[in-house]
Amino acid sequence: MNAEKIPDIIIGRLPVYLRALQHMADNGAKTTSSQELGDHVGISAAQIRKDISQFGEFGKQGTGYSIQFLIDKLREILKVNRIWDVVIVGAGDMGHALANYQGFIDRGFQVVAIFDNDKEKVGRKVGNFAIEDTDGMIERVKSAGVKIAMLTVPAPAAQEVAEKLVQSGVKAILNYAPITLNVPHNVKVQYIDPSTHLQRMTYYL
């Protein structure tokens, strides 16, 4: 297995497979087929077999995939067979929603801090966290060794905050600000922008 050679588009589908497999396991299922998994996630069985075969031989002809084995393998490949610390920057509505979101821990993540530059907000509680001042963010994130951040600041502030996060040693940013970030090549960015997702559907209406 050569990690560098697996196309990004395949990597992008693996978390979706993992989520569906975990859902099956939660419902008590032990084995599945590429057909069944494909029906769950809306991807062809052939594509699923091809994607999974990139990582080795997981299924047996005729008996399908062991769900738990595949879950374990996918968690290992995606490096979520551990818990990653994550910080949130921006304590607005979206920051609050993410700080209170219960769905991270089962997927390999835990929020450890939330920052805002509004002095009025600093010290206020969001869930289990007291909002911290972005003034101390670089040192704080660096010393905690946090590699992942979720960015929920307004668009005009996003690039500057992203640069500070990069300085802090962050290597992965989940960006909720509706703007494309300019970061070094060794920093990954994923975008969550509801309007972009909505526009992708209006085409078909």
Added chain:
Amino acid sequence: MNAEKIPDIIIGRLPVYLRALQHMADNGAKTTSSQELGDHVGISAAQIRKDISQFGEFGKQGTGYSIQFLIDKLREILKVNRIWDVVIVGAGDMGHALANYQGFIDRGFQVVAIFDNDKEKVGRKVGNFAIEDTDGMIERVKSAGVKIAMLTVPAPAAQEVAEKLVQSGVKAILNYAPITLNVPHNVKVQYIDPSTHLQRMTYYL
């Protein structure tokens, strides 16, 4: 132009191009090149030229693209040269964040109602909206002719609510619940699940 033949993966990139072009126009730019646009969105210039050429001849050799012309064309293709009404189901943290989000109207969308099944919440204000009871949702959405919904209910409730939305005539669902929905083929679903996006990045860490 034959809409049926354009691959979904290209359609998925068009809203990203549109967002970048609008950003350039907001900053006063008049023309751009596939190279510059590519740098903005992290996609190769060749891919951008190929994607855009699917819809006709928009650029002139040597002079690049007129930003406003391309914006107008993309808005027309994506059908966001109008404002679409959208409903939110689920008045938790995420529902609140979306109801208060200011970034929809410029991109072709406006929230017109928010529903929840918690009788305690019904009638409370979220931004400009009073939360409505999901009991009346099917009739309300049907009579308003709303085609787009954002789903922010807990995962165990999501499938049932999605079915009600389909009954109401909704054709596009932006699903924030971390579960794959089973809907008819003529209904589009897009997923926003922060854990999936995060897992896509941990692979590279």
